[in-house]
Amino acid sequence: MAQFSLTFTARRSEAVLVAPAKSTPYELKPLSDIDDQHGLRFYRSGILFFRNNPAQSGRDPAAVIKRSLAEALVYYYPLAGQLCAGPSDKLIVECTGDGAVFVEADADVRLDDFGGALSPPIPCSDQLLCEPESTSSDVIGRPLVYIQVTRLACGGFVFCIQICHCMADAAGLVQFMMAMGELAQGTTAPAVPPVWAREILNARSPPRVTHPHPEYEQVPDPTKDRISPADVLAQRPFFFGEKEILALRCQAPAHLRATCSRFDMIAAYVWRCRTIALGYDSEDEVRIQFVVNARGKRNNALGRAPMLPLGFYGNAFAFTVASSTAGELCRKPFSYALELVAAAKARSAAVDHLQSVADLMVLKGRPRFATARTYLVSDLTKSGLEELDFGWGKGIYGGPATAMLATFHIPVRSAGGERGILVPVRLPEFAMERFVVEMKRGLVMKEEEESRGYGGQQYATVGSTCMAMSKL
Template identity: 45%
Template sequence: MALLQPTSLVFTVERQEPELIVPAKPTPHECKLLSDTDDQAGHRFQIRGLHIYRNNACMQGKDPVRVIREALAETLEGPNRKLMVDCSGEGVLFIEGDADVTLEDFGDSLHPPFPCFKELLYELPASIDLLNSPLLQIQVTRFKCGGFIFAHRFNHTMSDAVGLIQFMSTMGEMARGAVAPSIPTNPPLITCAHLEYDHDKAATGTIMPTDNLVHRSFFFGPTQISALKRSIPDNLRCSAFDILTACIWRCRTKALELGPDEDVRFICIVNARSKFDPPLPLGYYGNALGYPAVETTAAKLCQNPLEYAIKLVKEAKGKVTEEGRPNVNTVRSLIVSDLSRARFREVDFGWGKAEFGGPASGEEVISFYIPSKNEEGKEGITVPVCLPAPLMDSFVKEINRMLKDDEATGG
């Protein structure tokens, strides 16, 4: 069964008072306008993620809180850091904590949703809103075993996943003793406008309720992908991404119980850095995303064979090579961000690669593909999904039906 059971672990974190980590050297006080690519409605939310690190004997006597705090100050140094729109030099919100458990207590499979996440990333009530809040917040929590968790929240208008990893990798370089980043800081070069989403013209039809939402994660390894491929013709060439996305899109649409003629969309979030002409400078870490999309009806998606959905997924991926971007909206849409090659786990503060690195959960309209291992140690992709509780039960049943899983279908 693909459904990963959430852990029942409960723990508490003793936190120190939040502090602001300022740049190690003075920076100019100025305001920076966002580019049209950054300043679009689809980026106006905050993303929460974390990195999990085990104890490393080579770092004996080193405090991860101190190491990361100092590395952060060094990383913020320098002119025109696009991290802060109001470049006031006030810094990044930083919290230090100690948990009363070990990483072993989390179990063998590290995946979202994580237990007691609010303990791992305390959010000040005044910092929840998108405006007039820290653009980046970090909490480093030490565990009794010597390991630690680096949790963060960042404003998506500032950066995409590639840019965030670049920023965090620079922190890792400074933590390991570098005197300057390996990638030099360059001011962003904005070369094209971004077309805003079209609003649903009449906002009619079924819109998913956002109350009583539950988060579940699903694991797809070689066994699950092979099971899905048995449902398509042998001569149909497709990637694991193609068939996995087609499966999730179809199962989610069935669970939503839409009207047969209602439009449904698949939106693929892609890294469009290679499409800019002239290219973006090395060191740019703002948003550079494309949103190719395809549209069909609920009836066509659910009643046609799976290869129909696969064909549409391939079509969306192919649109990224075309000039411009389609105007899309998120109503009745499945949005997928493939982070399987995003290298989150490679961020190294001196303790080696992270055991887990990526988003802390799925979002209401976005599913992330996160590289991970299941309880048996098998590698694959974990997909966090966020749905209202009754719809989640239906989604689990549809996934299990696709996988020919006759065991329990619990939600």
């Protein structure tokens, strides 16, 4: 596949702090023991692209969004503060009301110039983000939210947000952005009022770990990995549509065929293909790690009360891990990998599993999750990012700006209206070539399958190496 290239320099205004539109309380608010684990102490990014809307002629999206940010921070006033360290390295939000960082910018490029079908890494994302991407940022004493709005030559614009992961997970971040979108369109208050309630996810007294948590334990010989952040990696997005999902479901074991999710199937399939492509030794332990959301779960065996209230915007997920020797994962069929993923998800669904993680954080000094020989994947198909609207209509892409060691399942729609899931994959070049071959080998696709359009760039699929794409 030909590499897509784009170069431009955004003309940025000076960064300013946007304070809440009204006076907010000065408070010290401790984070939960799920929020403040060391593995979440970085800034995660989200990026959304919006088309020009003639109905909004004369309105400046940067000004509209800046005003909606100030209004939203009245309700989400902890996000206008900063973090400080309390006893035993406990993170506390000092609600200073200083505000969030805001930058407006202009770029002499059009949406078409980005190649149409967008996926991480977004071209020239360094020009669209306020701060450089990093998985190890210092989060103490800094603003908690950074936003840049970049106006494009075509009249569209790009909205980028970076938020300290300790403050919110994907669902919490989308909740905050949806509030901004509602206020930008003239509502007087967010439809879902934010709820703090972080104390619900604190460790018990005394803390007691009631479940195994292998995600925080290193694999044997972690240095025997085949991929690292320092590697120069090839990057390709792979599309899974209805045909691909059906082909995977047909290979699922009978007892899972009707119940396994699209995420389970795609994640298990990519994990197995990735392991084969990287060529681990047969006896090496390899893992897949993903998150399981606690929102909507009940907090007792009778299932009478929700664990978390509506409007909770903190981190409310647990990592879970499935593991196998590389030899078994590569030798056995896809159904073996799928059963491992389904079993890992089931283990993490226990009523007190997330509480057990909070207890582990306190007892073990907030260990980082392990990454060696681990495929890290997160599901964004239900995040709601594609619904965000500041008054210019829904975005044409909503998701991460970059993909580092982790990858994502991102919902997309074809030019012809077909819904599907995009999975960006980053691998060393030698492994990417093997990966594409293995992806095709695992699924039987019709030779005469027609190309499907997804906006401009060429996506790789399991049935054909790439597809002809139409422009935006």
